[in-house]
Amino acid sequence: MCATCGCAGDDVRVTVVGLEAETTHHDHPHEHAHPHEHAHPHEHAHQHQPAADARTHTLELEEAVLARNDDLAALNRAWLAERGVAVVNLMSSPGSGKTTLLERTIAGSSRPVSVVEGDQETLYDAQRIRAAGARAVQVNTGSGCHLDAVMVRRALDELAPEAGSLVVVENVGNLVCPALFDLGETRRVVVCSVTEGDDKPLKYPHMFGSADLVVLNKTDLLPYVDFDVNRFGTDLRRLRAGVEIVPVSARTGEGIDAWQEWLAEV
Numbered sequence: 446m447c448a449t450c451g452c453a454g455d456d457v458r459v460t461v462v463g464l465e466a467e468t469t470h471h472d473h474p475h476e477h478a479h480p481h482e483h484a485h486p487h488e489h490a491h492q493h494q495p496a497a498d499a500r501t502h503t504l505e506l507e508e509a510v511l512a513r514n515d516d517l518a519a520l521n522r523a524w525l526a527e528r529g530v531a532v533v534n535l536m537s538s539p540g541s542g543k544t545t546l547l548e549r550t551i552a553g554s555s556r557p558v559s560v561v562e563g564d565q566e567t568l569y570d571a572q573r574i575r576a577a578g579a580r581a582v583q584v585n586t587g588s589g590c591h592l593d594a595v596m597v598r599r600a601l602d603e604l605a606p607e608a609g610s611l612v613v614v615e616n617v618g619n620l621v622c623p624a625l626f627d628l629g630e631t632r633r634v635v636v637c638s639v640t641e642g643d644d645k646p647l648k649y650p651h652m653f654g655s656a657d658l659v660v661l662n663k664t665d666l667l668p669y670v671d672f673d674v675n676r677f678g679t680d681l682r683r684l685r686a687g688v689e690i691v692p693v694s695a696r697t698g699e700g701i702d703a704w705q706e707w708l709a710e711v
Contacts, residue, residue, distance in 0.1 A: 452622070456587035457596055461603050462562075462571040463581065514626055517594035521601070521629025525612075531711045532612045534630035536652065538645075539618030541638045542662040544570045545695040546704070547613060548577040553705050557610040561600040563592040563617040570615065580604060591622040594629055611708065620645065624652040632711050638663040639670050643677040646684055654684040658691060658707060665694040 525532055537543050551558050551574070559580040562571040571583035582600040584592060597614060606612050614630065616623040635656040637645055640663055646653040653659065659681060661674070678690055691707060693700035 452586075452588055452590040456585075457589065458583075458585040458587075459596070459599050459603060460568060460571070460583040460585070462568055462583050463575040511625065514594050517598065518627035518629040521594055521598050522631075524598075524601070525606075525629060525631070528606065529608045530606045530610055530612055531632075532614060532628070532630045533708070533711060534614045534616060534623075534628050534633045535636060536616045536620075536623045536633065537618060537636035537638075538620050538641060541618070541636045541641065542695045543615050543618075543636050544573055546636060546660065546662060546693070547574060547579075547615060549695055549698060549701050550613070550705065550708065551577045551579045553701065554611065555705075555709065557607055559604050559606050559610060559612050561592075561597060561604065561612065561614045563596075563615060565589065565617065586617060589617070590619050591617050591626055592628060593626045597628045611711070620649040620652045624649075624655050632657040634658045634660060636660045636662055637677075639666055639672040642671075643673045644680075646677065646680040650684050653681055656685060656688055658689050660704060661690055661692045662695055664692045664699065665697050 535543055535547070547560060551560075557579075560571070560574045560582075562574060562581055562583045563586065564570060564583070565586050565588065567585070568583050571581040574581040582603045584596050584600050586592065586596070592614065601612070604612065614628060633656050635652055635658075637659060639661065661677070667674070674692075681688060681690065689707070691700060691703050693704055695701070
């Protein structure tokens with residue numbers, strides 16, 4: 446169980462999609478952790494203490510989990526840098542259009558693209574990515590609500606991305622927990638669709654405040670929804686001054702060139 450957000454993640458499955466026979470590995474989330482990724486010395490310090498200490502224990506446990514994840518993310522980042530591989534952590538709520546955006550991204554990319562797909566269940570999105578022409582590994586988190594550095598490293602080992610390529614991690618659809626976990630990525634991108642409402646940046650400040658770019662998707666629907674683009678941008682920049690917003694319609698292709706140009710600089 447994830448001590449930070451409370452999600453259970455004991456049945457993580459990593460599946461290489463597109464082989465003649467799909468290969469699935471059932472992993473404990475920390476089974477492939479770096480050998481130095483041991484329990485924080487204070488992690489169990491209060492487990493036999495009176496109930497009054499429970500809050501202190503919870504705080505220390507959360508800090509230990511995040512610190513271990515950050516250590517492993519740093520190892521991922523170094524491993525990727527040695528190979529000249531860029532990684533974009535693509536985050537959003539469910540239904541924002543991340544996978545459709547990726548299909549267009551793959552079709553128009555000037556360099557090889559591979560994808561780590563994060564979902565609680567199914568291989569649907571990874572199969573779509575394979576059909577679009579990119580290699581894909583599906584990470585099913587069971588009841589877990591986010592990917593972490595260990596899961597991503599396991600997926601990267603399976604992908605073995607080539608030098609100079611781009612890896613996109615399509616994180617589990619969730620505007621809360623994925624923002625807390627560094628994966629070793631080069632850049633963080635948040636996709637928000639106009640159908641979700643223009644109040645999302647202030648409702649989910651940790652997510653939007655950590656974004657290197659925000660893709661505003663489904664702009665072809667702006668005439669039909671109540672979405673104030675100016676308010677969205679103003680609220681976003683209160684959290685992250687200077688962050689760029691790229692309006693796109695993954696369905697029609699409008700704005701995709703600007704998105705591809707940004708990716709080319711990652």
